[in-house]
Amino acid sequence: MENFNFYSPTEFVFGKEREAECGALVKKYGGTKVLIHYGSGSAVRSGLLDRVKKSLEEQGIAYVELGGVQPNPRDTKIYEGIELCRKEGVDFILSVGGGSCIDSSKGIALGVPYEGDFWDFYGTGKAVEKALPIGTVLTIAAAGSEGSGASVVTKEDGMLKRDVGSDLLRPRFSVLNPELTCTLPAYQTACGATDIMAHVFERYFTNTKEVEITDRLCEAVLLTMIKETPRVMEDPNNYEARANIMWAGTVAHNDIVGVGRSQDWNSHGLEHELSGLYDCAHGAGLAVVMPAWMEYVMQHDVMRFAQAAVRVWGCEMNFANPEATAKEGIAAFRKFLVSIGMPINFEQLGAKEEDIPKLVEVLGIGDGVRGGFMELNAEDVANIYKIAAHATV
């Protein structure tokens, strides 16, 4: 096992009607003037925003609002948020929405106390030294941003999708009420489930040996998703299934299932170029890219893929031919994705094979390689996109 630090200080406030506690939570964590940041009109229409405001008002906490965060959140909205926070003297950001909204909030949080351009931190590794505190009210189980220190933002000029990570960006609290996710369209629910599973698989395929505890925790989350996701697709109002998925989404990405070893994240990297170029849903892009990546890198460690097939997908181990078992696991993943309505190839996603050179170029590998479970050069990446282009079940 490799040395590691694990730090997940967020207070998770989970269950029915817990958004009523927002005001008290903001107060507990020192907020006196709040920016309520949100995305689509659904938070308004559902009455959620009103309940959040009421909760702040009950505690005598002043607030301003900024809505309109798009999926694949843009830098332009963040500039707007930073200016508003400075003008209004905001000292706490309350993010009401999904991963895009929370990631946008994190961009604002680090931008307000920083004199330069907030974009300086994205994709550069520049260390965040200060950020406003954040709280979240999550409305979709997917990105895990409610428990992570990461933020992914798209620069509108050139549609560049880049990320930043810092413990300072971990929310002080996150309200997780599974009821809020019951009204999500099936496609968004499935995209979220795919993202959650991808967060685990990125950590599962590692070159570090003998980290059984992390393997088993990964498998625990994946087994849960495989059981609960179809139940939600069948009955969107199944609270128990929604609750299991929502908590699985947080556990999948606060790194408790990733510590002590190398991780991959190449599927996320390759996907970011897809959603950057086509503005598709992140989860849908992952459904196309991740199994293709698996097929391509499988030979690097067949037994690890066989382990996933047996322990996660319930395949019978073929002791005479472990490779067959490994392939069976990847096929089971694709079948699962299809069963919940996800695309698995370029056509279904709305991507074009002739764009592959462009996708590879924007990824910016040049003559180098991307590290991970298996090092990938530009040709490898093109090959993975090609597999993804034509995949079938």
Next chain:
Amino acid sequence: MENFNFYSPTEFVFGKEREAECGALVKKYGGTKVLIHYGSGSAVRSGLLDRVKKSLEEQGIAYVELGGVQPNPRDTKIYEGIELCRKEGVDFILSVGGGSCIDSSKGIALGVPYEGDFWDFYGTGKAVEKALPIGTVLTIAAAGSEGSGASVVTKEDGMLKRDVGSDLLRPRFSVLNPELTCTLPAYQTACGATDIMAHVFERYFTNTKEVEITDRLCEAVLLTMIKETPRVMEDPNNYEARANIMWAGTVAHNDIVGVGRSQDWNSHGLEHELSGLYDCAHGAGLAVVMPAWMEYVMQHDVMRFAQAAVRVWGCEMNFANPEATAKEGIAAFRKFLVSIGMPINFEQLGAKEEDIPKLVEVLGIGDGVRGGFMELNAEDVANIYKIAAHATV
């Protein structure tokens, strides 16, 4: 799933030689005058204490020392610690040892700023409102106190073992270096492993339905322990196995494997009277009591015990007779305990059947019941002790 809060703000600093970072960590979390609290001479003899002191000195942090914490830590040592801290103006407690040492540190931490008797908080439910910050350097994987808000202390007068819990008692940081556990005697290692597994089982046997994610996370930790414990018994210097067990011990008790549902804790309650009366190791007491408790309550939910048998112990499901599978799982647990050198009955533990009325009396049920997976009255408890008295494999 039941509503819950999950809050585990401790920074875990895991891996080889990480105790060298103690000084920087104390500084990060605001300590300026430290009490180094430790147990046996082994922390001194191994040079660990010297390394910790050196790390504090390098940061210019002053300290005083208090050693001699016993297993099943006593109130008397805590009174001593409180007095010393007040006299010396200590503002941070650094606990170098195992669960007993950390639990003793927590008693001191809540006692220093409290005007009354620190014992007021133990076994009474009285809320802790203030406590000194704590850091730990863990030397045995067992109690999980390094990541929990709980403390269990024995009052010497009457040997009463009682507990307290508060988020204020959660360590600010915990250094987990598996190397430090390589010199532990086999018996202590096995006691620790038993305690870890018991922490999971207390959370596994629940009456709350459909919390698949928590079930699976429980199973993940148990499967890890079943794989890694025999490897450590065979080779005490197996770093990878020690590392898996150490992290499993933390994960088992910061409540990530317990949220969203009712828990039991009757085995711990019944064990506390054993180690209170006979001063035996907590893990050894659990090895005797817990399988007996399982046998006694199994009928309350046979299918849950069958699930444990199949998913944790690898038993084949007997679809015609699930009860047989459930029993097979409990038998597998006892066999496992015997294989790692644990006692499984009163004689092996050094307990006496004729003391059962006394054990039941001290537990203080009276005419009432103890809540949990199955409610237990005084007669039930006596029956469980009787099963434990005579257990065999």
